[in-house]
Amino acid sequence: MSPIFSLKIFQNFLFETKKKKMNAVAEVKGRRGVQQKKNEKQNEYKRIGREKKLADDSRCYGNILDLVKRKKVTNWTQTRLVVEGKLGEGLRGIAYKVKHRNTMKCLKLLPLSWTSRNKEALEDLVALRSLKTIKKETPNYLTFFDSFVLTNLPASTQDKLNQLDPQCPATHYLGLLVELGSNSLDNTMLTTAVEGLSIVKQLVLSLVIAKRRLDTNHNDVHPGNVLVKRSASPKTLKYTLDGKVIRIPSHGLVVGIIDFSEASFGRANGNSDVGFLSFITEEISKTLSKAENRTFQTAIDGLTDARSITAIYPNASIFKKH
Template sequence: MKQCVKIGEGTFGEVFSTTNASGDTVALKIIPVEGSDKVNGEEQKTFGEILHEIIISKELSSLKEKQHNQTHGFIGLNDLHCVQGCYPPDFLNAWDNFNWKKGSENDRPDFFEKDQFFIILEFEFGGVDLENSNGTLMSLLVAKSILHQVTVALAVAEQELQFEHRDLHWGNVLVKTTKQKKGSFLLNGAAHSLETKGVLVRIIDYSLSRLEIDDLTVSCDISKDEELFMGQGDYQFDIYRLMRQENGNNWSNYHPHTNVLWLHYLCSKLLSMKYRGSGGRGAKDMREELTRFYDNVLQYSSATEALRNCPMFQ
């Protein structure tokens, strides 16, 4: 616990990195449940409400082992725990350090009583989210690989699980460096590879996501969450409204074009970032290629169709 570092936060929980018993760096997502205290202005989730995210996390994590549609593009779920008690002092110290360096939008989690329950999801460590990567570590060639890897992951999940992420803002795309030159995936039984350009992508946070397992739909009904659709000032908030327009505010049905909306958004963010060595002919050509993707991607009905037909991925 003494090695824990807060690395992220959401409305319903905190995320810390630490080392597990095997010595591997892992990420712990800690979510208070079933309590009467409001957390960050919201009612705590019940066990039933959190089940949706647990099921989706497990299904997407297991895509790396499938024989027909396979990808490593979703964060690996190692373990799941339910614990009871107050927040440990080491985690509060880590929370304070994060707040001091970056500023937190969440309440300091020091108000929980000894009977408070928490769900802890233990994930592989996926790196730094795009929003906090500062862009300076990457080239436009890396940006293209990131977009390719995200599209692949979404396409594989569409084919296997009829998946929509529904909240794929740049804080939910993790990137870490790798010496691995190529990444592999299976789409409908066919093997493919892509160039990593030195980075691996992991998609996280399925609190709004939707998928199907054995004809059972697992989704989050946000039809009455009016606040989510009222945000202004960033393209991200427009995407929530565009999704609602496409599905008629029915969040159980399958509309894979929502994944394309998020690819459009991600491309806009990648184009807005600063890059090393952004002069030169090669960089200019790559920017033009990414701009063409941004201009044309919305015509595709799904991430699968974009992957198969977009010139940038051929």
């Protein structure tokens, strides 16, 4: 075989090999192109799905989604919250002790409905956001950390929440993350009249500040919504009302006011808070001895006759004589 003929065979071999490689590359590119188009189509479907979901979420939970930090529905696993136990239960929600960033906090969960305006949940959220602005003016509102519209809760937690309304189980929940409180007033033993008076003064001042500064009314100040923490410090509690600093002795107790699901803002019926004082004073009286209770009752004489919560300070005798 001549060298020239051998060279042609070799060149043909190289040409065919290169051609096969080019065809193979083209085939791969073709498959990739098809896959890429398929992926783009799938991504477009996903995008449309996400937008539709956001539209649905916004239509159902619009006002709430506008107010929570993330502005969208959050999967439980994204919060890194760990449920440690149940703290309490109301008609519309359940409070849990949770671990968050190595700190124990309280998470209140309220089921959200697709068929209603979620009035109570919205009012709770709005009130907490508003009260955060007066945190330096009163020590009696728990620190508000975060809020979420949550889905895919732990099964046991979701089951308990859905037992609140078995006829209409929820899939989405409002989560309100606040400072961990202490015992409620109806689970607190008091020994002296001055302790009871301290609780009443703290409660009145904080409700008056919220009313005057934010035009906010709690509307559900029963003993279960008033937390009482025993603490050696501070000995004096500081309030700011109408630009004036007010200091009252704590007598070893610090009040925390919770649950704003019945809160109202600037409404004509905003005097209901004063009506709840009778429930508070009755609860305090239960734990006092007869002698201490007589002292307490004398001190609060006429208090529950006030026409509004704002009329109590500074006019009530408890702020003048005690």
